[in-house]
Amino acid sequence: MTEELKIDGPTQARPEDAHAQGVLSREAARPDGPLKVSGRAAYAAEYLPEGAAHGVLVRAPGRGKVRLANRAEVEAMQGVLCVLHDDRMVRNAAQGTANEAPVQGVEWAEYVGQPVALVVAETPEQASHAAARLRVEAGGSKGAVTPGEGEVTDEDVTTSETGDFEAAMREGAQTLDATYTTPSHVSAAMEPHAAIAEWKDGCLTLHSALQMLKFNRNEIADCVGVDPGNVRVLAPYVGGGFGSKLGISAEAVAAALAARDLGRPVRVVQTRRQVFEVNTRRSETRQRIRLAADRDGRLTGLGHDALASNLPGEDFAEPVLQASHFSYAAPNRRLRQSAERLFRPASGSVRAPGEAVGVTMFEIAMDELAESCGIDPVEFRLRNIPETDPERDVPFSSHMLAECLTEGSHRFGWADRPAATRQRQEGEWWIGTGMAAAFRVNLLMEAEARVRLSPEGVVVETDMTDIGTGTYSILTQIAAERLGHPPDRCEVRLGDTDFPPGSGAGGSVGAASTGTAVWLACTEIRRQLAEAMGCSEADLTLKDGRATCGNRSLDIAEVIGDGPLEGHGHLQPGKALKKVRQSTFGAHFAEVAVSDVTGEVRVRRLAGTYAAGRILNPRTARSQCHGGLTWGIGMALTEALEHDRRDGHAVNRDFAEYHLPVNADVPDLDVEFVEERDDWAGPMQAKGIGELSICGSGAAIINAIHHACGVRVRDLPATPDRVLAGLA
Numbered sequence: 001m002t003e004e005l006k007i008d009g010p011t012q013a014r015p016e017d018a019h020a021q022g023v024l025s026r027e028a029a030r031p032d033g034p035l036k037v038s039g040r041a042a043y044a045a046e047y048l049p050e051g052a053a054h055g056v057l058v059r060a061p062g063r064g065k066v067r068l069a070n071r072a073e074v075e076a077m078q079g080v081l082c083v084l085h086d087d088r089m090v091r092n093a094a095q096g097t098a099n100e101a102p103v104q105g106v107e108w109a110e111y112v113g114q115p116v117a118l119v120v121a122e123t124p125e126q127a128s129h130a131a132a133r134l135r136v137e138a139g140g141s142k143g144a145v146t147p148g149e150g151e152v153t154d155e156d157v158t159t160s161e162t163g164d165f166e167a168a169m170r171e172g173a174q175t176l177d178a179t180y181t182t183p184s185h186v187s188a189a190m191e192p193h194a195a196i197a198e199w200k201d202g203c204l205t206l207h208s209a210l211q212m213l214k215f216n217r218n219e220i221a222d223c224v225g226v227d228p229g230n231v232r233v234l235a236p237y238v239g240g241g242f243g244s245k246l247g248i249s250a251e252a253v254a255a256a257l258a259a260r261d262l263g264r265p266v267r268v269v270q271t272r273r274q275v276f277e278v279n280t281r282r283s284e285t286r287q288r289i290r291l292a293a294d295r296d297g298r299l300t301g302l303g304h305d306a307l308a309s310n311l312p313g314e315d316f317a318e319p320v321l322q323a324s325h326f327s328y329a330a331p332n333r334r335l336r337q338s339a340e341r342l343f344r345p346a347s348g349s350v351r352a353p354g355e356a357v358g359v360t361m362f363e364i365a366m367d368e369l370a371e372s373c374g375i376d377p378v379e380f381r382l383r384n385i386p387e388t389d390p391e392r393d394v395p396f397s398s399h400m401l402a403e404c405l406t407e408g409s410h411r412f413g414w415a416d417r418p419a420a421t422r423q424r425q426e427g428e429w430w431i432g433t434g435m436a437a438a439f440r441v442n443l444l445m446e447a448e449a450r451v452r453l454s455p456e457g458v459v460v461e462t463d464m465t466d467i468g469t470g471t472y473s474i475l476t477q478i479a480a481e482r483l484g485h486p487p488d489r490c491e492v493r494l495g496d497t498d499f500p501p502g503s504g505a506g507g508s509v510g511a512a513s514t515g516t517a518v519w520l521a522c523t524e525i526r527r528q529l530a531e532a533m534g535c536s537e538a539d540l541t542l543k544d545g546r547a548t549c550g551n552r553s554l555d556i557a558e559v560i561g562d563g564p565l566e567g568h569g570h571l572q573p574g575k576a577l578k579k580v581r582q583s584t585f586g587a588h589f590a591e592v593a594v595s596d597v598t599g600e601v602r603v604r605r606l607a608g609t610y611a612a613g614r615i616l617n618p619r620t621a622r623s624q625c626h627g628g629l630t631w632g633i634g635m636a637l638t639e640a641l642e643h644d645r646r647d648g649h650a651v652n653r654d655f656a657e658y659h660l661p662v663n664a665d666v667p668d669l670d671v672e673f674v675e676e677r678d679d680w681a682g683p684m685q686a687k688g689i690g691e692l693s694i695c696g697s698g699a700a701i702i703n704a705i706h707h708a709c710g711v712r713v714r715d716l717p718a719t720p721d722r723v724l725a726g727l728a
Contacts, residue, residue, distance in 0.1 A: 484542025508688025
């Protein structure tokens, strides 16, 4: 049987507090950790079946009709098995959702670096050599590649307006009208995109580095022209994704097509430069933010106008305004989002799409207005917390921003901060502090899981992936807690489309969505155990492998008898998100030192306080927040994917030139979780945490730079030249 749940309203009872095993919401090590550090966890590129051939993608040097000028010559090279130039290959990576199919076609190149062919050979070296020899002709087609020069149609603009915004701007006691920019970003996951394709009896098995297998299975099936039931995708270990592996990319489809043509397995691994150019990037943005406040420092007008870009024909647009709709109260509002069509590599989701750049720049604007009003930045935000959703007039399911601001400021020592800028200097270094709020929408996604209980222990199966987030840990803890077993007697199996379809890893939905599906599957097993014990499920206590009902206590193995018990859980989001506004909240605090000589910025302290429902595993949650804070440092100070203004190709397409924060750039990070239980979040009360800490952390750093030395940076990143120009 299947235990189903639609979250249409609040969960009144909180059964998660009544369990006896005591492993959920506790620090727990990753069960997959020893496998990874010892090299026994096989990632996609490390799976190499007997007889596998090796493929290398070849890309277009320009825009226009594609011609392989010396295809026959390359096909005749030693070891070369084929040169694939098939119009079923994908133009650019898919977004990885139920409604968006990959865009196919290689007869025409839409951007410099687009994959147009695959050279397959007996060895990686032969394939690389032949791919380098293949001469691709493509060019002559014109089109905008620089922001501000592309087409924006009426269909690419969405606007929402409440009240009289222009009047609020005219009449405000204090107003702000400023423009901010963010550059392109890339996910830069450690593991490159890879695929190994095998065919047998018309069925495809694909070992790949992907995040959303239930969608990826359909995507690959659609591209190669088979029924999804004839496709099996495996991704038990994924070395980071951050959005770049939400949908299938060029290597997966090319490997599958070549493997079918050759009748043998084909392995395709992107080079690091291909990772930067072939897969989706975060769009650059241009954001005009207009704010008006009354004499008491309460917002009367809120305007946010954002411009992002994508290729023509792509549906995705960076949702820059996602949090601006609900973050602060203001009766007069105007929000406008536009998508500009540029012939650059396609843009898509990168960690915390929307809020990562939208909240960051909005929180810089809030700091500017707080200064104009003469109000402390923390107090300014506290005065502008909305009581209900400012635009939909529905309640918040839970609202913990005030608690995050208050507790975070106390923990950081904010009260000791001088109000004026340029008050503290140590030699050549100006020292200052800054803060910003954090907002991130909370989402649930349909998810299923299967759980089996036998005398040997518990087995959990779902196609959910673990991209480094801690899914193996959390699902182990949920099953152990619900079924009264030590975690070492629970096995979690992930990343296989033969298992029930989980939510996938994206949008911070995994723990709450697939975790609840596991919770529900365990509920079905608990009912079976309770029936065998002769009591209700509510009266059943499971701990350390024993079942207790009233005065009766037995080993669970005795209760099970001969066969294992099985439960199937199915979560559906339901109507809850239409009835309430559900979000996660936080507050960031930073201390920086700014060189008066060079403009260099060093982050000396960085702290985050977050409310994200029930924290299922503080260790993995804290690790996610450390990652998000590090992303915030990168966004504020170092990261920018630069594009050539002539043809749009990515210039700094490797780790040498795309400047990620390294150990020397990252101080000790302080992370605190505020206790929160949101009855609208389901039986576990859990919300997403993985992306919240990038939303605004960069703004705290930029605001600290201003406090330290008086320089206000509105164009990210705040590289030394930009800071030094302000100091001069």
